[in-house]
Amino acid sequence: MTRNSIPMESDPDSLDIQSLPVEVANQIAHEVETIYQWIDEQIRFYSISDEEGCLACGKCCDFETYDHRLFVTTPELVYFLTHIGLDNLRAMTSGICPYLDNGKCSIHVHRFAGCRIYLCKNTLSSQLQGQFSEESIRRFKAICHIHDLPYRYCDLKTALNQLTKGRPGN
Numbered sequence: 001m002t003r004n005s006i007p008m009e010s011d012p013d014s015l016d017i018q019s020l021p022v023e024v025a026n027q028i029a030h031e032v033e034t035i036y037q038w039i040d041e042q043i044r045f046y047s048i049s050d051e052e053g054c055l056a057c058g059k060c061c062d063f064e065t066y067d068h069r070l071f072v073t074t075p076e077l078v079y080f081l082t083h084i085g086l087d088n089l090r091a092m093t094s095g096i097c098p099y100l101d102n103g104k105c106s107i108h109v110h111r112f113a114g115c116r117i118y119l120c121k122n123t124l125s126s127q128l129q130g131q132f133s134e135e136s137i138r139r140f141k142a143i144c145h146i147h148d149l150p151y152r153y154c155d156l157k158t159a160l161n162q163l164t165k166g167r168p169g170n
């Protein structure tokens with residue numbers, strides 16, 4: 001089970017996003033935010049009720065136990081860094097997302113596309129989830145094209161460990 005079903009195109013050694021000029025990073029972050037808003041609107045539109053939507057129980061954020069993987073894209077990582085800051089970057093040292101604190105997502109507002117699209121219940125068919133993933137990926141790739149940013153698609157653990165490599169405390 002994966003939260004995004006697009007084939008992986010990963011080159012974890014090339015996540016060179018920390019050297020982007022601030023204004024470029026901010027613009028990319030803004031464009032990513034509009035994609036997240038679009039995803040949230042789609043989820044709201046197609047979900048039957050709040051009770052049947054995501055209850056934010058955190059179970060699927062324990063990837064190993066839940067048999068899950070979360071894939072992220074380069075523009076999302078730019079958005080992520082822009083909003084949470086370098087000092088809040090966490091390496092992933094287990095099968096659990098490091099941003100899961102006491103069973104809750106500590107970065108809920110800024111969570112990734114895959115976190116937004118995946119619903120463990122059948123209220124959103126896997127076909128729709130696949131469509132939302134594919135459309136999101138198409139839009140993330142367009143951002144890369146516009147800003148001449150290398151497109152990468154890699155699992156969260158690889159991405160976080162690459163970004164935190166060499167940083168104090170990691």
Ligand code: SF4
Nearest residue numbers: 054055057058060120
């Ligand atoms: S998708 Fe399901 S398992 Fe994951 S946090 Fe939401 S309710 Fe929990």
Ligand code: SF4
Nearest residue numbers: 061097099100105115
């Ligand atoms: S970012 Fe939040 S929602 Fe996504 S896997 Fe991590 S803790 Fe879960």
